[in-house]
Amino acid sequence: MTVIGRRVRPNEWEERTSGAAVYTTDIRLPGMLEARILRSPHPHADIRSIDTSRAEAHIGVAAVITADDLPDRTYLHLGEPFRDRSALARGRVRFVGEEVAAVAAHTRAAADAALGLIDVSYKQREAVLNPSTARAPEASTVHDDAVGNLALQTVRPYGDPESARSAAEAIVSGEYVYRAAAHVCLEPHSIVARWDPSRQRLDLWVSTQAPYFVRKEVAHMLDLRPEQIRTHPVAVGGGFGAKAKAGCHEVIAAALAMKTKHPVRLVLDRDEEFAVTAVRHAFKANIATGARSDGTLTHRDCYVTVDNGAYNHAGPSVAVYATMLAAGPYRLEGCETAVSLVYTNKQPGASFRGYGNPQITFATESQIDELAGELGMDPIELRLRNAPASGDTTLTGWRLGSARLTECLQRARDEIDWDTKRALGGSGRGVGLAAAVHVSGANAFEHSESSEAAVEVRDDGTARVCFAGADAGTGQAALLRQIAADELGLDFDDVSVTMMDSHDAPQDLGAWSSRGTVWSGHATADAARGAADALRGAAAAKFGTDPGQVQLVDGEARCGADAVPVGDLVALTDGAAGGCLRVQGSYLTDVDKMDKVHGLSHFSPAYSYCVQAVEVEVDYATGQVKVLDAVTVHDSGTALNPAAAEGQAVGAMAMGLGAALSEELVYEQGRLVNPTLLEYRAPRAGDLPPIRVVLLDGHDPAGPYGAKGIGEIGVVPTPAAVANAVAHATGVRVREIPITPDKLLRRLDADSSTARIASRQPLTSAFSLHQMWTDLIRKLYDRGLFRLLHRAGSRRRRRAGRSVGATEPVVTIERPSTVHLAVETSTAGPGPVDYVGGGTDLLVAQQQGLRSPVRLIDTTSIRELRRLEDSPGGDLLIGAAVPLEDLRSRMSDSDGRPGDTMLASLLEELATHQIRELATTGGNLLQDKRCSFYRNGFDCYKRGGWTRPCYALLGDHRYHHAVIGGHRCQAVTPSDLATGLLALDAVAHSVPPGSKPARRRTIDQLYAGPGEPDMAAGELLTMLELPAAARARPAAFEKLRLYAGDFAVCSAAVSLELEDDGVTIAGARVSLGAVAPKPYRATRSEKRLIGASLSDGQALKEASWAWTAETNPLLGNVWKVQATCGLLLRTLTRLAETADIG
Structure with a gap:
């Protein structure tokens, strides 16, 4: 039975889905060192000098390399005249993140510490950050030999454009923009390199789609012959083109291995994956x-x-x-x-x-x-x-x-x-x-017209395909097994495949340009047919018949009533050795060179075609x-x-x-x-349709x-x-x-034509001194204040020797059994201390250099912080260490109280199920702001102090920045839970250290600023109290998020008190999320609702816009005001639809 056309699982299915597959990061070799790369902080600068002496003297450091330690070469890439990049920056850096130096040390921590000890003196150049500025006559040049910053310019006519234009009776035109995008491979770029000086051989375990190009580039850059380099099989966790050629890290790891004579592992961080690896143009x-x-x-x-x-x-x-x-x-x-x-x-x-x-x-x-x-x-x-x-x-x-x-x-x-x-x-x-x-x-390239493969048939009746390319998740390995099994008449399970081993397989250029099926399929089929012909020949000699009469079926060679197992024929074939017949095959396309x-x-x-609808x-x-x-x-x-x-x-x-x-x-x-x-x-997955x-x-x-x-x-x-x-x-x-x-x-x-959207109104703001002052600051930012703060803050940081992102390792985790012990512990020990619940925000903040506790106090060990129960009066008491999923489940199982139902729906959208299982109610309320500049190392006002600018003012502020109350910082409090609880009159309880009394506050009073709790050092949030009356009120919540489990771009929570007629609004709580530094009570909207009927659509529309009089959005998030109004109107409309309007 043919294997071609059957549905078979990818190779290593069980290993990959169970976690048993061996990726590059799983390789462990004796004496292995960890490598890290020092990268440029500037988009364009000359390198005046590099001093590595302090890094080399650091404990645990085995080697430091710069461009001076490498041959003066550029990557081959597409060949001349397009070669333009060295492995480490030589005299000049041209983008933020370019490789400047590299360290190999006995631990990753030692390597990271050594990077901070490398002293690089830069002279900044003007940077050109988009093609339009790069093409300006006065623009700085990225490469001195690229006139007008052009890497390539070409004009190509096909057919007869001029005559075709004259024949047109209708013409449409337009400008279309496609932004740069990241590959987002699940497995980051990684390599393990080992140099054997006695054999002058370099062994590489590398996550790549094309071992051929890695060998070629590493050999070229380090003065080696490709034959001196062996690539080894590893599982590859995605490529999508990112790993189709050599990256910019393999040479660095190999050079460190050759210098230290130790194996070296280099694995890029996720932020390096995004910020420094190549992107879609x-x-x-x-x-x-x-x-x-x-x-x-x-x-x-x-x-x-x-x-x-x-x-x-x-x-x-x-x-x-x-x-x-x-x-x-x-x-x-x-x-x-x-x-x-x-x-x-x-x-x-x-x-x-x-x-x-x-x-x-x-x-x-x-x-x-x-x-x-x-x-x-x-x-x-x-x-x-x-x-x-x-x-x-x-x-x-x-x-x-x-x-x-x-x-x-x-x-x-x-x-x-x-x-x-x-x-x-x-x-x-x-x-x-x-x-x-x-x-x-x-x-398109040298040798790209061909592919080769080898097939081995063993005397036990099994076969193996040897192929030098890589399977980065495409199923290519299983495909090669299918082809070999079909040609040899073997069961699919009796055929294995070895890929990426350059010393075990003939040459192939790898998986790129959708060549895998055609090139490798032909080459493998050719090798398998060669082996099948040899087996049929041996069987024919044994049966005394013509090879054309012999069939290979079900692991046997058959001719009429005669049959012999394939394995028994191996020793009878010409060229077999050691119980194995090995045949090499090839594919040479007859198409043109590009x-x-x-x-x-x-x-x-x-050429393949695809239509999508x-x-x-x-x-x-x-x-x-x-x-x-x-x-x-x-x-x-x-x-x-x-x-x-x-x-x-x-x-x-x-x-x-x-x-x-x-x-x-x-x-x-x-x-x-x-x-x-x-x-x-x-x-x-939750964002995708069927x-x-x-x-x-x-x-x-x-x-x-x-x-x-x-x-x-x-x-x-x-x-x-x-x-x-x-x-x-x-x-x-x-x-x-x-x-x-x-x-x-x-x-x-x-x-x-969108005038029919009734919720949309002109955006106007009421006058206030705060807004006037804010408008003045914004104008000054655009006229030089931003640049002044950016430069002054940088000088201040250099004088103070401050390292943005520096963190101290956690030394101890303490697990007190009571709130009292926890608060006492917070002030009794050394160093910075943090409370931790699920850790879903704290641990991330540590990695981002925002928190550096040396002690953690585990709140989940305190029973009273995990209480979740009704009081005798019907109030819901929620411990601060209650997991969000437990709270969601309790609210979903409520007896139909509208406030509980609203909170359950809010929690369902708040995060993924996995996060809700870990994250706690207190942690969600107290999480830090989500501004991308703040989170990702920009030394901004909130991160670096009053001399620093807010990068969001002139940068990207479309989603997670304020439209109300923003000033020096434009960030917002990200907690959806806070938005819902504010509408439900929830009260937060906390215990400060010392003899100070416990505190009770409304949710908006819990914050001093965006994601900044108004709490003393060591103060512990203990409980949330949800009043019974609020739980019984009609309530609804709406949220705009950009992907499943994302934080709110904007949200609205409404809770209403109704008159006895069930439609007249006696009281209203309108809470808006992600629009202001703190959870925002839209009191203007509340006032417009009081006395109105839920059946009065015009009143609901006016209420949905009433709060905008207090807004002062930035240019890029004006739309967010409109979106919030739309959400608020939808929330009110939902409540109207559930009311008994009669």
């Missing part, structure tokens, strides 16, 4: 597309600016590929493309799943929908009219052995119920669709987009393993949805602001068994499909992704 595309009146496409003009970052890496290749993609995936008569690849002082861009295709396709497929609107055609019909067919040759020279775009479009239309749902346009619900084409591998000058070449054996719902009140349904239809030839293909398709579309709606890298002065999984908003995969049955003549690539194309059309669906739902076109609530709400406000 940001694109700005100005595009025009034309058509005849019948919908026949005529031409496309595409002018693209690409932010290259500080170094080339894959930038020129991505830019060149982008010029070709502008001409697809449809038939065109002419196309002119121009691209400018611009150096900036930011982290470089590099390979990323799709390789420039998502950026271009977002623009072109958005514009196809716009063109359909101009022509009065259905968007699918326009695409069908211009879809290519099998056998076509594209304008760029691609010869399409198979092309099922028409079938993809028709299937997607049926799956999403297009014809029915298009009638929903403008209702807030809509459907959108987009198409894409992508290569199945690329003959034409990097003119762009006209057939450089891939096959989505249904969305747009919240007009907040601008949030929810994807309700998603389908991805693939023309990827024969699915050799449908389970793996579907997994790739789902994962790719999930990544595409993140790009469409939430993921973006935010910079301030060249430094990344959001280098954490908390703030870089990759979609969580994603349905359709694999069209087909066959491509160039692919192994008819297969084509599928790993990348699924990420390509998603952003355009979402943008098209949003445009259909709202009538508003957004040409910049991600389509975040702030962007969409601003576009909705700018569009006159």
